[in-house]
Amino acid sequence: MEERNPRRPRIADVAREAGVSKTAVSFAFNSPNRLAPKTASRILDVADALGYRPHPVARMLTQRSTHTLGVLTPQALSVIFSNPFFGALSEGIALAAEQEGYALHFISPLRGSLARAMGRAMVDGVIAIGLSARHPEVEQIRAAGLPLVMVDSSAMPDQPGIEIDDEGGARAAAEHLLNLGHTEILVVGVEPPTSGGEVEPEGVMGSRLRGYLGALAARGLHLPPQAICVGPASIEGGIAVMRRAYEDGLRPTAVLAMSDAMAIGVLRAARELGLRVPQDMSVVGFDDIDISQHTNPPLTTVHQPIRQKGESAVRLLLAVVERRDPRPEQIRLETRLIIRGSTGPAPRRRQEVIPARH
Amino acid sequence: MEERNPRRPRIADVAREAGVSKTAVSFAFNSPNRLAPKTASRILDVADALGYRPHPVARMLTQRSTHTLGVLTPQALSVIFSNPFFGALSEGIALAAEQEGYALHFISPLRGSLARAMGRAMVDGVIAIGLSARHPEVEQIRAAGLPLVMVDSSAMPDQPGIEIDDEGGARAAAEHLLNLGHTEILVVGVEPPTSGGEVEPEGVMGSRLRGYLGALAARGLHLPPQAICVGPASIEGGIAVMRRAYEDGLRPTAVLAMSDAMAIGVLRAARELGLRVPQDMSVVGFDDIDISQHTNPPLTTVHQPIRQKGESAVRLLLAVVERRDPRPEQIRLETRLIIRGSTGPAPRRRQEVIPARH
DNA sequence: CCGGTTTTCTAAACCGGTTTTGCAAAGCCT
DNA sequence: AGGCTTTGCAAAACCGGTTTAGAAAACCGG
Numbered sequence: 001m002e003e004r005n006p007r008r009p010r011i012a013d014v015a016r017e018a019g020v021s022k023t024a025v026s027f028a029f030n031s032p033n034r035l036a037p038k039t040a041s042r043i044l045d046v047a048d049a050l051g052y053r054p055h056p057v058a059r060m061l062t063q064r065s066t067h068t069l070g071v072l073t074p075q076a077l078s079v080i081f082s083n084p085f086f087g088a089l090s091e092g093i094a095l096a097a098e099q100e101g102y103a104l105h106f107i108s109p110l111r112g113s114l115a116r117a118m119g120r121a122m123v124d125g126v127i128a129i130g131l132s133a134r135h136p137e138v139e140q141i142r143a144a145g146l147p148l149v150m151v152d153s154s155a156m157p158d159q160p161g162i163e164i165d166d167e168g169g170a171r172a173a174a175e176h177l178l179n180l181g182h183t184e185i186l187v188v189g190v191e192p193p194t195s196g197g198e199v200e201p202e203g204v205m206g207s208r209l210r211g212y213l214g215a216l217a218a219r220g221l222h223l224p225p226q227a228i229c230v231g232p233a234s235i236e237g238g239i240a241v242m243r244r245a246y247e248d249g250l251r252p253t254a255v256l257a258m259s260d261a262m263a264i265g266v267l268r269a270a271r272e273l274g275l276r277v278p279q280d281m282s283v284v285g286f287d288d289i290d291i292s293q294h295t296n297p298p299l300t301t302v303h304q305p306i307r308q309k310g311e312s313a314v315r316l317l318l319a320v321v322e323r324r325d326p327r328p329e330q331i332r333l334e335t336r337l338i339i340r341g342s343t344g345p346a347p348r349r350r351q352e353v354i355p356a357r358h
Numbered sequence: 359m360e361e362r363n364p365r366r367p368r369i370a371d372v373a374r375e376a377g378v379s380k381t382a383v384s385f386a387f388n389s390p391n392r393l394a395p396k397t398a399s400r401i402l403d404v405a406d407a408l409g410y411r412p413h414p415v416a417r418m419l420t421q422r423s424t425h426t427l428g429v430l431t432p433q434a435l436s437v438i439f440s441n442p443f444f445g446a447l448s449e450g451i452a453l454a455a456e457q458e459g460y461a462l463h464f465i466s467p468l469r470g471s472l473a474r475a476m477g478r479a480m481v482d483g484v485i486a487i488g489l490s491a492r493h494p495e496v497e498q499i500r501a502a503g504l505p506l507v508m509v510d511s512s513a514m515p516d517q518p519g520i521e522i523d524d525e526g527g528a529r530a531a532a533e534h535l536l537n538l539g540h541t542e543i544l545v546v547g548v549e550p551p552t553s554g555g556e557v558e559p560e561g562v563m564g565s566r567l568r569g570y571l572g573a574l575a576a577r578g579l580h581l582p583p584q585a586i587c588v589g590p591a592s593i594e595g596g597i598a599v600m601r602r603a604y605e606d607g608l609r610p611t612a613v614l615a616m617s618d619a620m621a622i623g624v625l626r627a628a629r630e631l632g633l634r635v636p637q638d639m640s641v642v643g644f645d646d647i648d649i650s651q652h653t654n655p656p657l658t659t660v661h662q663p664i665r666q667k668g669e670s671a672v673r674l675l676l677a678v679v680e681r682r683d684p685r686p687e688q689i690r691l692e693t694r695l696i697i698r699g700s701t702g703p704a705p706r707r708r709q710e711v712i713p714a715r716h
Numbered sequence: 717c718c719g720g721t722t723t724t725c726t727a728a729a730c731c732g733g734t735t736t737t738g739c740a741a742a743g744c745c746t
Numbered sequence: 747a748g749g750c751t752t753t754g755c756a757a758a759a760c761c762g763g764t765t766t767a768g769a770a771a772a773c774c775g776g
Contacts, residue, residue, distance in 0.1 A: 008503050010762060021726045026764055036724060051501040056480045057424065058762035061415050062731050067478055068463070077452035077462065082648060087440035094435035098466060103478060104435065105426070106462045108452070120425055120461060122414045122480055143409040145366050235652055268652045290440060294593055294626045296654035368732060379756045384734055394754060416732035420761050 009052040018046040029054055060122070068103045069093075069317065070123035074131055077108040083233065084261065084289040085306060086129075089151070092310020093127060100318055115140060125321040127151060127313045132203055147320040149328075151313050154202040160320065160328040162313050166204055169302035169335030170211025170256075173284045176300070176337055177254045178219050181346035182282060185223065186252035187212055188241050188262050191230040208258050208286060226250065231262065238265020246273055253281055253346045260285035260292045260301055267295060267342065278344030288338055297341030304335045367410040376404040387412055418480070426461045427451075427675065428481035432489055435466040441591065442619065442647040443664060444487075447509070450668020451485060458676055473498060483679040485509060485671045490561055507675040507686075509667060512560040518678065518686040520671050524562055527660035527693030528569025528614075531642045534658070534695055535612045536577050539704035540640060543581065544610035545570055546599050546620050549588040566616050566644060584608065589620065596623020604631055611639055611704045618643035618650045618659055625653060625700065636702030646696055655699030662693045 015022045020043060027034045028043035035043075046052075060066050071093060073080060080086045090104075097104055107126070110117040114137045118126075125147035131138060133156050141148050142159075150161040177185060190205050201210075209228070216223060229245050231237035238257060242265065245252070257263035263285030267277060275281045277297055285292060285301035292299040312331050319325040373380045378401060385392045386401035393401075404410075418424050429451060431438060438444045448462075455462055465484070468475035472495045476484075483505035489496060491514050499506050500517075508519040535543060548563050559568075567586070574581060587603050589595035596615060600623065603610070615621035621643030625635060633639045635655055643650060643659035650657040670689050677683040 011764095012762085022763080023726060023765085024724090027725085030764080034724080039724080051503070053477065053502045055419075055762050056478055057415055057419050058731090059764075060480065060731095061413075061419055061733085061762080062764040064731075066415065066480070068480075076456055078449050078456055081449040081452055082442065082445035084440065084442070084445075087442075087445050091436050091439040094439055094464070094466070098434055098436055098468070101468055103466075103468070103475065104464045106452075106464070108456060108461075110456065110459055110461070117461065119411065120414055122418065122424070122426075144411045145409070235648065264649075264652060271654065290593065291622075291649060294622060296629065369734095370732085380733080381735085381756060382754085385755085388734075392754080397754080413732050416761090417734075418761095419732080419763085420734040422761075 008055075009050045011052070011054070014043065014047045014050055014052050017050060018043045057122075066122045066124050067101060068105050068123045069097055069314065069321075070105050070107045070121050070126040072107045072114070072118075072126050072128040072131065072137075074114065074129075074135065075108070077106055084291065085233075085259065085287050088289060088306040089129065089310045092307035092312075093314055094310075095307065096311040096314035100314065102314075102318075118144075125149070125317045127317055128153065130204065134202075147317055149313050149317040149320075151309060152204050155330055160316050160330060162309050162316065162331045162333065164304045164309065164333045165335045166207035167211035167214070169286065169304065169337070170208040170258075171215040172335070172337040173256055173286065173302050174212045174215035176339065176343065177256065177282060177284065178215065178221070180254070180282065180343060182254035183221060183346070184251065184253045185216070185221075185227065186242075186245055186250055186255045187223065187228045188238060188245075188255055188257040188266060189228060189230040190233040190237075190258050190262065205258055212256050227252070233259045234261050235265040235268065238262035238267075239269045240265070242266045242269035242273075254343070255281065255283045257283065257285050260287045260289045260299060263299055263301065263342075264291070264295055267297075267299070277342050280347060282343040282346075284343055293340065295342070300340045300343040301338055302335050303338045305333050309333060366413075367408045369410070369412070372401065372405045372408055372410050375408060376401045415480075424480045424482050425459060426463045426481045427455055427672065427679075428463050428465045428479050428484040430465045430472070430476075430484050430486040430489065430495075432472065432487075432493065433466070435464055442649065443591075443617065443645050446647060446664040447487065447668045450665035450670075451672055452668075453665065454669040454672035458672065460672075460676075476502075483507070483675045485675055486511065488562065505675055505678040507671050507678075509671050510562050513688055518674050518688060520667050520674065520689045520691065522662045522667065522691045523693050524565035525569035525572070527644065527662065527695070528566040528616075529573040530693070530695040531614055531644065531660050532570045532573035534697065534701065535614065535640060535642065536573065536579070538612075538640065538701060540612035541579060541704070542609065542611045543574070543579075543585065544600075544603055544608055544613045545581065545586045546596060546613055546615040546624060547586060547588040548591040548595075548616050548620070563616055570614050585610070591617045592619050593623040593626065596620035596625075597627045598623070600624045600627035600631075612701070613639065613641045615641065615643050618645045618647045618657060621657055621659065621700075622649070622653055625657070635700050638705060640701040640704075642701060651698065653700070658698045658701040659696055660693050661696045663691050667691060 011022050011025050014025045024035060025043055028040045032040040094104060105121060105123050107117050107121050118137060126141055128148060128150045130152045131150060133154055150159060152163060153161060155161055155163060189209060226248060229241045231241040255266050257266055263283050266283050270277050270281055277283055285299045288301045288303035292301050316328050319328045369380050369383050372383045382393060383401055386398045390398040452462060463479060463481050465475045465479050476495060484499055486506060486508045488510045489508060491512055508517060510521060511519060513519055513521060584606060587599045589599040613624050615624055621641050624641050628635050628639055635641055643657045646659045646661035650659050674686050677686045
């Protein structure tokens with residue numbers, strides 16, 4: 001007959017078994033030097049024999065610290081975990097967190113509610129990724145007095161955050177294409193998660209779009225609305241957008257993609273459409289994720305220091321969690337264009353052009 | 359003068375302010391129907407005005423449940439988060455966890471000690487990934503009475519777990535190459551994390567190696583030791599192993615890679631070495647991660663249901679966490695070979711062969 | 717041998733909630 | 747109106763630890 005519920009031993013069990021007080025047991029685990037050596041080791045032996053392990057939750061209640069950092073994402077984790085950008089960002093976050101002795105707790109909407117998920121989260125601080133300032137959760141977290149650092153959100157005053165020069169990077173990408181003589185340009189964007197189709201101006205994608213269009217406008221080039229297409233931020237999304245654009249009759253000589261994943265999809269779709277890259281069409285990505293240097297051809301893209309972004313976020317957060325710095329600043333990291341093999345001079349003459357150019 | 363420490367309001371504060379007992383406040387949050395509607399809403403209003411949020415840790419202490427699942431990895435998270443295989447697995451885990459209302463807590467060695475990290479982890483159960491049975495943590499977790507499911511570990515009796523048919527998949531991959539006429543085969547393996555260079559027989563990589571060698575031996579082919587090379591499970595690792603093999607004078611007509619990431623590295627290295635795939639050399643991967651179908655050429659590989667593996671792990675774990683099933687089984691998922699563009703017939707004649715063949 | 721210090725350990729308070737128990741008031745029924 | 751059930755809330759116990767305050771014992775110099 002198997003014991004159905006061999007109740008987890010508590011500190012009182014160990015104390016009774018060892019013939020000491022609860023206090024002594026606690027000391028044995030946390031400050032053994034306050035006990036006579038032989039007492040301490042006897043207690044630990046008893047604890048071991050009973051299979052006792054201090055209850056983490058109870059312990060944290062008194063210590064008022066969980067040594068855990070929350071990573072908050074507005075999308076479901078099941079959607080973004082295999083996104084290479086998110087992977088690299090998590091890697092940076094994990095690197096710094098592990099160095100500082102913190103574990104990671106991922107917070108994503110629970111049954112549709114981020115607020116509910118936050119309510120359960122036992123964390124010392126939160127790193128929010130790509131949370132637009134409009135999200136009500138931001139105010140909620142601040143009201144609860146929980147330290148918060150925002151990554152890739154439009155800068156909020158009085159709110160520590162990390163961002164990159166999205167607009168500058170996008171501008172560099174567009175200028176690169178202009179310098180190669182391209183004029184038939186397709187912009188491939190990431191659709192907003194809540195849908196609606198419109199790129200919201202305050203977000204990361206808004207900044208990148210502003211960068212693209214600004215650079216083009218500076219040389220007198222104005223893109224027709226149908227030359228700006230959006231889709232999911234994945235390889236499949238890139239494939240779909242490129243195919244659709246082609247079906248719509250667009251024949252761009254160059255593509256500005258707002259994410260490398262989408263750019264890789266565009267590369268793939270181009271191959272299927274019989275287009276050689278970069279001879280027939282150039283492609284520029286954004287983010288410079290790891291695989292981008294290994295695609296065929298290697299992807300020209302806007303580099304951003306993804307891992308460093310994650311590390312900085314943790315450092316910033318810990319500064320306030322551990323009360324070192326009362327008012328931490330906002331950090332802005334640079335981007336730079338990396339020219340590889342997916343871009344080349346605009347083709348001299350084209351079989352097909354978009355109707356408007358006829 | 360700013361208040362330095364506007365202490366987090368507690369339940370007692372809300373009770374006093376609203377002129378009720380702590381019990382009433384607790385009811386207002388957890389079972390409002392036990393209160394007169396106007397009392398409940400008054401309490402919630404007061405709570406809101408004070409910015410009160412029930413302390414998650416305290417709450418979980420009494421409820422004896424954290425609604426959190428631990429994901430345990432023997433390697434540092436900072437190493438594996440951008441591994442696409444791990445990303446997909448996490449995606450499956452996250453999908454099921456979110457559906458069931460659980461959050462995810464990642465447990466990785468803290469200052470070198472998995473045990474220390476486990477001691478802090480506030481979780482209802484643990485999914486251990488690639489933890490070899492030899493790890494002392496396994497016994498420790500079981501002793502602590504924490505539900506545990508092992509993924510990709512050699513099956514332990516009495517221990518729920520998920521595995522795949524690694525050996526069968528590997529065999530299929532090797533047979534595919536044999537059927538194409540290949541005899542000069544290079545095996546590219548994942549080096550064990552603890553190093554030492556040898557592939558440990560009980561792990562996933564051991565099974566795959568057994569599958570490869572078994573299939574080859576069945577046709578009378580015995581690989582020389584130098585035709586089995588190992589490196590880190592990454593694109594860079596694949597590149598390095600392939601280059602090194604070439605420098606060592608090996609001229610394989612086909613490569614069996616134990617992970618898609620490494621296979622992609624091999625693809626890349628082959629391109630640099632001027633080898634066309636599959637005309638000059640065939641490559642077979644393992645795992646079938648998302649990008650593998652989009653490489654150039656698309657990668658022939660052994661498919662395993664990565665996401666499903668993650669989902670199943672969560673389902674299995676929750677069965678015991680929620681005491682539905684006292685003794686959950688072990689699940690074994692199938693693998694199958696996916697033939698794409700990176701494999702082809704062995705070249706008829708070769709300029710260079712490995713010295714032994716002269 | 718004695719007052720003072722140090723060591724070793726304990727009882728009790730506390731962390732911030734939830735849950736059980738209990739009781740007064742209100743509602744219901746005849 | 748009187749007995750019975752229900753409603754609405756409070757008091758106290760509890761979850762499983764840590765920490766503070768303090769007592770008893772051991773040590774120590776003179």
